[in-house]
Amino acid sequence: MTSVALHAADGVVLAGRSPAPRSSWTLARAALLAVVIAYLGIVLLMPLAALVAKGIATGPLRIARELAAPEALFAFGQSLILAAIAVVLNGAFGVAGAIVLVRHRFVGRKILDAIVDLSLAISPVMTGLAFLLVFGRSGWLAPLGIKVAFALPGLVLCTLFVTLPYTLREVGYVLEEIGTDDEEAAATLGASAWQSFWRVTLPNVRYGLAVGLTLTAARALGEFGAVLVVGGAISGRTQTATTFIYAMSEERREAAAFGMAIALAVASMLLLAAVEKLKHRKGDR
Amino acid sequence: MSAPLPAALVPGRGGLAVRAGVTAYVVLLVAIPLAALAHRGLADGLTVFWAAATSPEALDAFALTLWTAGVVAFLNAIFGTATAWVLVRYRFRGRRLLSAVIDLPFAIPTLVTGLMLVLLFGPQEVLGQWLSAQGISILYSPPAIVLALLFITVPFVVRAVEPVLLELDPAEEEAAHTLGASDLSIFGNVILPAIAPAIALGTLQCFARAIAEFGSIVVVSGNIPSRTLTAPVLIFGEVEGGYPGSAAAVSLLLLSLALALSLGVRGLRSLRSKR
Amino acid sequence: MSIRVEHLSKNFGSFEAVKDVSFEVRTGELVALLGPSGGGKSTILRIIAGLENEDAGTVRFDGEPVGHLHARARKVGFVFQHYALFRHMTVTENVAFGLRAQGVARSEAGARAAELLRLVGLDGLGKRVPSQLSGGQRQRVALARALAPRPRLLLLDEPFAAIDAKVRQELRVWLRRLHDEMHVTSIFVTHDQEEAFALADRVLVINNGKLEQAGTPLEIMDEPATEFVAGFVGEVNVIDGIASEGSAVFGGLRVPTGSFADGAPVRVVIRSYDLKFWRDDSGIATVSRMQSLGDRVKVEARFNGSGSLFAQFPRRSSLLAGMEPGCRIAVEVTKSRAYPLVVSG
Numbered sequence: 001m002t003s004v005a006l007h008a009a010d011g012v013v014l015a016g017r018s019p020a021p022r023s024s025w026t027l028a029r030a031a032l033l034a035v036v037i038a039y040l041g042i043v044l045l046m047p048l049a050a051l052v053a054k055g056i057a058t059g060p061l062r063i064a065r066e067l068a069a070p071e072a073l074f075a076f077g078q079s080l081i082l083a084a085i086a087v088v089l090n091g092a093f094g095v096a097g098a099i100v101l102v103r104h105r106f107v108g109r110k111i112l113d114a115i116v117d118l119s120l121a122i123s124p125v126m127t128g129l130a131f132l133l134v135f136g137r138s139g140w141l142a143p144l145g146i147k148v149a150f151a152l153p154g155l156v157l158c159t160l161f162v163t164l165p166y167t168l169r170e171v172g173y174v175l176e177e178i179g180t181d182d183e184e185a186a187a188t189l190g191a192s193a194w195q196s197f198w199r200v201t202l203p204n205v206r207y208g209l210a211v212g213l214t215l216t217a218a219r220a221l222g223e224f225g226a227v228l229v230v231g232g233a234i235s236g237r238t239q240t241a242t243t244f245i246y247a248m249s250e251e252r253r254e255a256a257a258f259g260m261a262i263a264l265a266v267a268s269m270l271l272l273a274a275v276e277k278l279k280h281r282k283g284d285r
Numbered sequence: 286m287s288a289p290l291p292a293a294l295v296p297g298r299g300g301l302a303v304r305a306g307v308t309a310y311v312v313l314l315v316a317i318p319l320a321a322l323a324h325r326g327l328a329d330g331l332t333v334f335w336a337a338a339t340s341p342e343a344l345d346a347f348a349l350t351l352w353t354a355g356v357v358a359f360l361n362a363i364f365g366t367a368t369a370w371v372l373v374r375y376r377f378r379g380r381r382l383l384s385a386v387i388d389l390p391f392a393i394p395t396l397v398t399g400l401m402l403v404l405l406f407g408p409q410e411v412l413g414q415w416l417s418a419q420g421i422s423i424l425y426s427p428p429a430i431v432l433a434l435l436f437i438t439v440p441f442v443v444r445a446v447e448p449v450l451l452e453l454d455p456a457e458e459e460a461a462h463t464l465g466a467s468d469l470s471i472f473g474n475v476i477l478p479a480i481a482p483a484i485a486l487g488t489l490q491c492f493a494r495a496i497a498e499f500g501s502i503v504v505v506s507g508n509i510p511s512r513t514l515t516a517p518v519l520i521f522g523e524v525e526g527g528y529p530g531s532a533a534a535v536s537l538l539l540l541s542l543a544l545a546l547s548l549g550v551r552g553l554r555s556l557r558s559k560r
Numbered sequence: 561m562s563i564r565v566e567h568l569s570k571n572f573g574s575f576e577a578v579k580d581v582s583f584e585v586r587t588g589e590l591v592a593l594l595g596p597s598g599g600g601k602s603t604i605l606r607i608i609a610g611l612e613n614e615d616a617g618t619v620r621f622d623g624e625p626v627g628h629l630h631a632r633a634r635k636v637g638f639v640f641q642h643y644a645l646f647r648h649m650t651v652t653e654n655v656a657f658g659l660r661a662q663g664v665a666r667s668e669a670g671a672r673a674a675e676l677l678r679l680v681g682l683d684g685l686g687k688r689v690p691s692q693l694s695g696g697q698r699q700r701v702a703l704a705r706a707l708a709p710r711p712r713l714l715l716l717d718e719p720f721a722a723i724d725a726k727v728r729q730e731l732r733v734w735l736r737r738l739h740d741e742m743h744v745t746s747i748f749v750t751h752d753q754e755e756a757f758a759l760a761d762r763v764l765v766i767n768n769g770k771l772e773q774a775g776t777p778l779e780i781m782d783e784p785a786t787e788f789v790a791g792f793v794g795e796v797n798v799i800d801g802i803a804s805e806g807s808a809v810f811g812g813l814r815v816p817t818g819s820f821a822d823g824a825p826v827r828v829v830i831r832s833y834d835l836k837f838w839r840d841d842s843g844i845a846t847v848s849r850m851q852s853l854g855d856r857v858k859v860e861a862r863f864n865g866s867g868s869l870f871a872q873f874p875r876r877s878s879l880l881a882g883m884e885p886g887c888r889i890a891v892e893v894t895k896s897r898a899y900p901l902v903v904s905g
Contacts, residue, residue, distance in 0.1 A: 036371045039364045043435045044389055047401035054404050093310055100307045105290050112311055114551065119315050121547040123497035123517040126536045129524055130318035133325050133533065140321055161314055180294055181644035184611050187293040187631040188638040189658035190709060193300060203648040222394030225499035229524055242396045249504065261397045272392035276385050289572060292613040293631035
């Protein structure tokens with residue numbers, strides 16, 4: 001199994017099983033805890049605090065006004081649409097792909113699996129460039145007539161690319177965990193493959209699926225490099241929430257940039273909280 | 286993962302259609318674009334590719350990308366392992382919160398991460414002003430890149446090591462204790478060998494993620510050629526500047542590295558699942 | 561329904577899991593596949609159910625080959641070792657699953673499920689989910705679920721392996737009673753000889769993918785066809801020797817070998833309860849050890865220059881009178897079986 005998100009899953013699921021806690025607090029233990037907290041504090045929390053402080057200093061009213069501007073609303077709405085498309089398409093693909101990669105046996109399965117991994121490993125800038133090359137004027141798939149440069153289809157393709165593996169890996173991980181017994185039982189009870197999928201397999205992976213879809217949405221909302229390269233952040237046309245932030249900070253319209261950054265951070269933290277909650281439910285199951 | 290499939294679960298016609306659809310989707314969405322990227326990189330001949338990929342600017346960008354990623358991977362190997370240790374072995378108030386905080390980078394858009402660092406170290410901000418009074422500049426210099434990458438890659442080592450630590454058999458440590466081993470020698474001789482593959486896995490993932498990063502770096506580094514321009518940012522500049530050929534050439538080199546790292550990660554994973 | 565298995569073989573890669581196995585199960589019989597773990601028993605069961613495909617051979621239901629039928633079309637009830645209950649469904653939904661899959665109306669399937677839950681003694685637990693049940697209860701739900709669609713054949717894979725010892729005893733008695741009421745042809749897999757003998761009409765001993773012997777529990781115990789069977793069921797002494805006039809000599813003890821030609825190397829197997837020891841100061845062996853096994857006593861005797869044999873006696877047996885380590889004893893073999901000794905290498 002292979003994804004960023006997946007690893008987060010391992011940890012949290014297993015954390016349900018707690019080893020015997022140690023009670024004695026020695027100086028060394030306290031020191032190590034302090035070091036870890038200091039590290040996470042400097043690396044993660046200080047930047048976050050800076051954003052929060054800026055938000056407070058700017059004032060919620062000012063931020064709300066910036067976010068209510070038509071171009072800001074358009075950018076955020078566009079990001080939501082892209083996220084929704086990614087959730088639907090890569091959700092369906094993720095379930096199907098997980099079944100194919102975990103349950104099927106065929107020549108080329110490992111290669112397919114490795115290609116799925118690759119979508120995580122490469123830089124989003126390269127993703128954008130690759131789509132420009134494939135669908136651009138002299139590209140291989142130019143005859144398909146999909147408008148990529150500075151156009152919505154390009155943004156969709158980029159978003160699909162960067163969110164490809166999340167649902168697949170989360171669902172695949174659960175499929176491997178639960179094994180084939182349930183599906184075999186369904187077969188001996190006379191269920192067709194279709195019945196078995198809807199009534200046994202899908203309910204069994206539902207928490208993994210929910211986690212995968214949430215991660216897909218978070219990743220889609222946050223995508224920047226690929227949509228910038230392909231879309232060019234044209235205000236009111238190809239701007240997404242992230243490219244809006246970029247454009248605003250280039251134009252030194254800081255309040256708009258920070259406002260949108262705060263909105264995105266809040267949205268993604270809500271999604272993260274949902275994931276944490278889902279993982280604990282999954283652990284209880 | 287490759288145990289033979291029970292006959293009752295061998296896919297029928299519907300299953301084969303799903304397999305074909307899944308394969309087509311992956312090929313269309315990932316394989317063909319990447320192949321096109323590789324093709325464009327080599328389209329003007331090997332000499333042109335090599336010239337573009339090894340121009341002084343590109344070499345500087347690669348060097349910067351690799352050394353910052355290396356520093357970040359190294360730091361995370363140490364602090365990530367310590368964090369995993371604290372999360373697994375200690376019981377304290379706020380442990381759940383700490384664990385949730387570690388996943389933050391998975392959710393926060395990397396561009397927002399970059400912006401946060403600008404807010405922290407920017408010349409008009411409190412900390413930034415104080416630091417520049419001390420003669421330390423962070424923003425628009427490699428330390429900013431390292432900080433951005435650190436933020437983004439915090440979870441990898443922690444989440445790789447955590448499950449392995451959880452599965453460690455306490456009996457081994459207890460046995461070592463009864464044999465009179467010191468805490469330090471137990472860590473070195475019993476625990477470290479057991480978690481070393483997981484640390485390696487997390488560190489490799491961390492490195493792979495770092496060399497691909499764009500969003501946060503483009504805001505904090507200032508993108509000064511040969512000083513703070515990383516390879517992904519260089520690619521972006523070439524695309525924007527209308528040089529897709531040289532962008533593809535640099536991409537191809539970076540893609541090969543990403544592919545190698547991705548295969549390395551897969552190898553380490555299968556090693557772990559075999560044990 | 562009767563089952564016939566003819567020359568069944570199955571490989572997993574280079575591993576031969578099942579090698580040319582043939583047997584028959586008559587209508588209404590309860591048959592055990594007995595043997596050590598990894599010996600191919602479960603694979604045979606799974607092939608009969610259609611969960612695995614055979615590489616060679618034929619499985620027939622009532623004389624009809626079923627090799628072309630998918631598992632879902634065979635109408636076989638299968639009880640999995642780890643129950644494989646659907647965890648997101650209630651007990652009733654689990655039991656009704658097979659009927660619902662066949663398109664039976666919800667109310668009718670629910671009624672049948674309730675009837676089966678009554679039969680397996682789980683009345684009133686229909687609304688629970690599997691995680692709220694004990695291991696024994698789950699096993700009974702699994703059984704009810706398998707029986708609900710009225711299967712022609714019931715297959716149970718190590719049905720009691722995951723249940724603790726005391727509940728296992730109760731479930732065994734209960735399963736036998738259930739079978740006597742329903743008369744569904746049944747095959748179960750077990751590695752526990754006691755379980756096989758307590759439950760089954762007939763026992764098939766499987767080892768290394770091969771059928772070693774098929775017979776009633778008594779036949780298996782008393783007339784083990786192969787050395788493996790003799791050794792697998794119960795504790796035994798093994799003596800190697802040369803046949804001479806219908807017996808082999810072991811440290812002064814003559815052990816009958818049956819019809820082996822003079823000079824043939826033989827291996828003789830004697831069960832620990834087929835030996836009699838009693839104190840006799842002019843006896844041929846010496847007691848080297850006496851070990852209490854609770855209600856039984858295990859006595860080990862040294863035979864001059866040939867090694868040791870052991871026997872077991874009830875704690876109050878008169879044979880134990882005056883016996884103590886170091887004393888001399890007389891020995892009698894009440895029953896033994898001899899097999900040709902294959903000299904390897």
